[in-house]
Amino acid sequence: MSSIKADQVVDARGLACPMPIVRTKKSIEQLQSGQVLEVQATDKGSLADIKSWAKTTGHQYLGSNQEGDVFHHFIRKSDPSEVKEEHKFPHTISNEQLQQKLQDNPQIRVLDVREPAEYAFGRIPGAISIPFGELEQRLGELNPEEELHVVCRTGRRSDMAAQLLTEKGFKQIRNVVPGMSEWNGSQEQN
Secondary structure (H helix, E strand, O other), X not given: OOOOOOOEEEEEOOOOOOHHHHHHHHHHOOOOOOOEEEEEEOOOOHHHHXXXXXXXXXXXXXXXXEEOOEEEEEEEOOOOOOOOOOOOOOOEEEHXXXXXXXXXXXXXXXXXXXXXXXXXXXXXXXXXXXXXXXXXXXXXXXXXXXXXXXXXXXXXXXXXXXXXXXXXXXXXXXXXXXXXXXXXXXXXXX
């Protein structure tokens, strides 16, 4: 992959979700159709995040490689006729609403799509951990008929996860917004 020539490079090293996507989105707007953007990131979640973002916006995800702890992601800017408007998952629930539901029924299912380290340092008690990058391969661990509340750090990965789950036939999905970055309810950690 090192033979890929990028027209612009974005340095998102040391940044966590959603910043690699925010920088990618801003930078790709400056490119001409057909040009290639390289995004350098150290966040393991960026692997799934950038690929999913490209898919949902219509830009072409060319691939990624890793050198040491840095991921190099390559995206080709699509022609305006190919680009899709980035859409948000319509069914959301606020942190406060989820806290109330959990108080009323502690059996409510919460799916945490953050990376294992994020999950280990603070999570909603009883939350299931399936990182976004593994979600499609691990769908069999979830019940498509069960109400499921999807959470990440800011609501962006959980938005993409909620869209994926709905595409795969899950019926009762809610994206928790704004997510763990502003969660004031009870937490557990390793």
